[in-house]
């Protein structure tokens with residue numbers, strides 16, 4: 001077949017050759033584009049083998065790539081991505097993957113823009129919750145999984161080791177998930193926003209359709225930076241089912257309203273149903289402590305329940321009082337040292 005000159009010269013290279021590629025599909029496929037000029041992730045992105053109890057985390061290579069992308073698109077070098085700079089960063093992706101809800105998922109600067117810490121937090125969240133999509137996004141952003149180099153360059157994402165019942169005393173992961181469960185109106189969503197330093201007023205201003213189901217921030221655990229992802233559940237009765245993904249979190253936070261006598265029973269029932277026979281660390285939070293603490297209508301009071309089940313004592317929290325930052329440190333410590341209760345000694349101090 002006699003192709004026009006530009007087709008014969010075609011190197012099959014990315015978007016520059018699209019007119020030729022409409023004739024010659026082979027180069028497109030070779031470079032990971034379909035005949036609709038969409039990236040084919042299965043061609044460009046090597047599959048990430050994840051075992052059921054393992055998660056995907058960024059390697060140093062991945063973090064370096066993301067940091068370079070941040071610097072490249074922070075045109076005014078104010079150490080933050082404005083909404084326009086964020087659009088420009090994702091311009092090579094089929095859709096902008098981060099909508100307005102991301103500003104309620106990770107820490108932001110005084111202008112409510114993403115600085116490098118919040119931006120990296122969001123990437124850790126994406127890798128944890130949607131590893132396949134995360135790998136494909138990196139390819140859209142220009143990460144070359146097939147760069148010719150000897151030895152082969154490390155991938156941007158790697159699978160963590162599977163968590164086993166007899167796991168080592170400390171876990172080498174950097175990103176941990178925390179399931180936040182509690183009865184309706186216990187203050188779970190406000191508690192998750194508190195992790196980003198926002199009080200109940202700031203939370204009440206978030207449009208309902210932007211209320212996130214996950215929030216992420218970094219926490220220093222014994223000198224190491226860890227990322228904690230809070231998963232805000234919305235099961236309405238203790239009889240509703242938690243999904244396997246939810247019950248395989250690294251740590252569980254049972255939140256009840258300490259000013260409502262009917263609140264703790266829900267947490268007790270969830271604990272007995274899902275977590276009393278697992279080795280997952282569990283922390284009970286007595287929320288809305290600014291409204292006072294009332295006796296709970298349950299066979300055991302929260303303190304006695306925790307003592308009976310060898311859980312740390314209930315932690316008081318309030319979105320109206322000084323930030324309960326230490327609770328998040330406690331949760332991250334429990335996640336990082338799931339079987340090393342001596343590392344949790346800080347729990348019994350200043351609660």
Ligand SMILES: Nc1nc2c(ncn2[C@@H]2O[C@H](COP(=O)(O)OP(=O)(O)OP(=O)(O)O)[C@@H](O)[C@H]2O)c(=O)[nH]1
Pocket residue numbers: 182183184185186187188189190191200204234287288289290291317318319320
């Ligand atoms: N006084 C007081 N009010 C709080 C506190 N935390 C949350 N609230 C209020 O309690 C109400 C419910 O808070 P949410 O954070 O939406 O509770 P939730 O558990 O996520 O509620 P659902 O998602 O509907 O189950 C809101 O009006 C909050 O402002 C607190 O620490 N103190």
Ligand SMILES: [Mg+2]
Pocket residue numbers: 188189190232
């Ligand atoms: Mg909620």
